[in-house]
Amino acid sequence: MKSQExxxxxxxxxxxxxxxxxxxxERVLARLSGPVPxxxxxxxxxxxxxxxxQFAPAWPRVAAxxxxxxxxxxxxxxxxxxxxxxxxxxxxxxxxIGSIVFEPEPLTxxxx
Amino acid sequence: MDxxxxxxxxxxxxxxxxxxxxxxxxHLPAMLGLARRILGNAAEAEDVAxxxxxRVWTHAPRWQPLAAFRTWLTRVTVNLCLDRKRRxxxxxLEAAGEIVDPAPGAGEQAESDERERAVTTAIQQLPDRxxxxxxLTYSEGMSNAQAAEILGTSVSALExxxxxxxxxxxxxxxxxxxEEEP
Numbered sequence: 297m298k299s300q301e302x303x304x305x306x307x308x309x310x311x312x313x314x315x316x317x318x319x320x321x322e323r324v325l326a327r328l329s330g331p332v333p334x335x336x337x338x339x340x341x342x343x344x345x346x347x348x349x350q351f352a353p354a355w356p357r358v359a360a361x362x363x364x365x366x367x368x369x370x371x372x373x374x375x376x377x378x379x380x381x382x383x384x385x386x387x388x389x390x391x392x393i394g395s396i397v398f399e400p401e402p403l404t405x406x407x408x
Numbered sequence: 409m410d411x412x413x414x415x416x417x418x419x420x421x422x423x424x425x426x427x428x429x430x431x432x433x434x435h436l437p438a439m440l441g442l443a444r445r446i447l448g449n450a451a452e453a454e455d456v457a458x459x460x461x462x463r464v465w466t467h468a469p470r471w472q473p474l475a476a477f478r479t480w481l482t483r484v485t486v487n488l489c490l491d492r493k494r495r496x497x498x499x500x501l502e503a504a505g506e507i508v509d510p511a512p513g514a515g516e517q518a519e520s521d522e523r524e525r526a527v528t529t530a531i532q533q534l535p536d537r538x539x540x541x542x543x544l545t546y547s548e549g550m551s552n553a554q555a556a557e558i559l560g561t562s563v564s565a566l567e568x569x570x571x572x573x574x575x576x577x578x579x580x581x582x583x584x585x586x587e588e589e590p
Contacts, residue, residue, distance in 0.1 A: 302578065302585065303546070309527035310445060310547035320450060321437050324458050328432060332425060333462065338470045 413477035538573035
């Protein structure tokens, strides 16, 4: 069989399957007629969701805000801003208050 | 009002359910037929078409109009079919029996032409991607470039799939088309 004849046979055979089955379409339409699921929001829309000042129903926004607050407290308590060699000591200030009060003037040498 | 697929999809992205129903009505029969030709099973094709249509709704806010909506939806449907084929356990064709078609009178219609039925049976036995390439090209009438885009491959790779698919079909149908075994 020539290539063109074979291609034509393929097309005829597949075209036979092409005929839409009404009952099948109706079944799927019936299954899709219920309530639609939640849509997937892209990440770049999340800030807009947080800034959208609508208060009802706002549980996702409240949860996001609460999560941000908890993360902020955790970072503050963990002391990630302290130097690594001083993490085991509680340091209020590195210099005594006296160094500020009794330091001589650098130019005149005058004592306060 | 602009009633193109892309315009409707834009409205679906903003949560317009009526636009979604409109798109479903417009594209469901074609996607159902495509899934049926790739999967060879009416019940599975219905599941795949339903899943594809649900993805239109759930993925609409993320959808970017980089390609035509129809091309995107066809790609979703083909990928769902290939995933399903990959997951499903292999069943010998003899054990599986005839493909059940729930449409009234469809069985009689299929029996009326043994030759074409044998071709469709042979197509069902092809490897998944070869079958998808043949269906997209010969049934959907797509160009090689369009079919390659949907299958996520290059045009040359698609041409290879088509050549191998047709070789396999000729081998399977050699009694029918009167060809000698090489």
